[in-house]
Amino acid sequence: MLFSALLAMATPLAATPERFYEPEFSAEAGAVFAAANETSAEDTRAALEALAREGDVSALEVLGEIHMFGHGAIARDPARGCDYFEQVGDRRADSLHNLASCYWNGDGRAQDYPKARALYRKAAEAGWRMSFCAYGKMLLLGQGGAADAAEGIRLCRMTALLGDKHALADYGTFLLTGQGVERDPVTARFMLERAAEQDQPNAAFLLGQIHSKGDGTPVDPATAAQWFEKAWDGGRSDAAEQVAASYLRLGYIQQDDERVTLKPAYLRKARSWYEKALAAERPGSERHGKIAALIPTITSLIADAEGSGGD
Template sequence: MSYTLTRTESLGDDEVRARLKGDPLEASRTILAAAREGVVEAQTLLGQILLDGHGIERDPALARTWFRIAAERGDSMARNMLGRCLEQGWGGPVEPEAAAGHYRQAAASGLDWAMYNYAGMLATGRGVARDQGQALALYRRAAELGHAKSMNLVGRYYEEGITVEAHPEVAYAWYRRSAEGGDFRGQFSHAAVLAARGEVDAAIHWLQRALEGGNLNFLRVGRVSLAEAGEPRIRALALAYHQRAAELGDDSDRQALAAYAGA
């Protein structure tokens, strides 16, 4: 039997989380009811499912509204996600300056994802003056909190000597931590280090892990890099990256697969 919430029911955070484990439609109803009752965590979750279209019709504009409501009530993740909407143009115009402001506020509260996102704005100069030193400091803070994507970027700063003296061994240690933390870009970076050291089996392991978790943009870049690898066993993985990109992507990815497979 399904359970439908009425508007008069009041749910706590633990109850909301417990009911999210079931059917997506029922979960979305639970979240909607709790959000209307003023449960801040539910308001943030509602914004996310509206953004994703999970169990409910996708509505980025309404997602942005709910993120704003929860952010104004002090939810740092909601403020971070409001920043994402403003940065990416989800549900409204692109507003990089406003996005950077929201990231900065959420980062100041200690949220690692906001530190990562604000660092990205600082590193590229979008919505805020470019400041690689501050970007690295934020990536490091997030990394020390266990944020795997930030670990990979700290590694890049040390490998390339961006605002710090280049230190390959420090970079490689961060890549390894990022890989072990589950970031697919960190896994790819770690694999590159292992391949350069001649540890081909270990490199292939991490490249396969990255393939499993990587998004489309990553796969598009990775397939090109792998196709240029000197080691034949690593170069062979380019086909798997092309195939996965073709599954996730568009006609251009399927054409790229056909061209690569036929070469």
């Protein structure tokens, strides 16, 4: 099978699954999850825990996910989410991966790289697609054990070639930075585009940086803005300032003879995005202060451009 052949090219894990693990959820657990927006947190939790007591392991996974990320009336509670993943144990590969992430991120559990590494490997052995590159990254970086860059790269490359968006983003990053592999910004961009097309926000953010800096492609602030906006839509709050900076470059154009051309439409977009960036920063922080000081300057530029008849 294709999977077995690719795995043989990568690191020899303790077991070679014949196919990737496909998570299944009971109809009952799915119905409770779907109704969570119209149900109290207590009722949602009680219904799922009742299903779990009856042997529905998928209900425990749902409980872990909705507490880890927040859903409906249930507020985000990472520690409780990790508790539910731990209750599942090795009965679900996705729960193993999620518990590994608790330890890797230090979110809901004290950060513990050796535990994360062991759990990612175990989830990969059980066939969870995302775990191969998660484990591979730890090999590459030497987190939680000895480094093995070659094996780590092979695991991420393998899963990227199979289309996993997170592996595409990670492998694209390694190609972009030359970490563990020869630097190749053109192939990196291809990998990152495949990931961003699947709404992977980190890949979209990196694509914004690539087009902003002209790394392996011409400098293109308009395209950079589009990718940064996609990253923002995917949850990267730090992308707002980058969107704003891209529009500012389009709206404030300094000619070779030092004359300046102002484009008020782009400047208005820049101001709007700087306002979003300001709201995402902690009041009193250095970044908050710098952005707050920049907005009136852009407002003044807009007035100058409109007063001179700019478009």
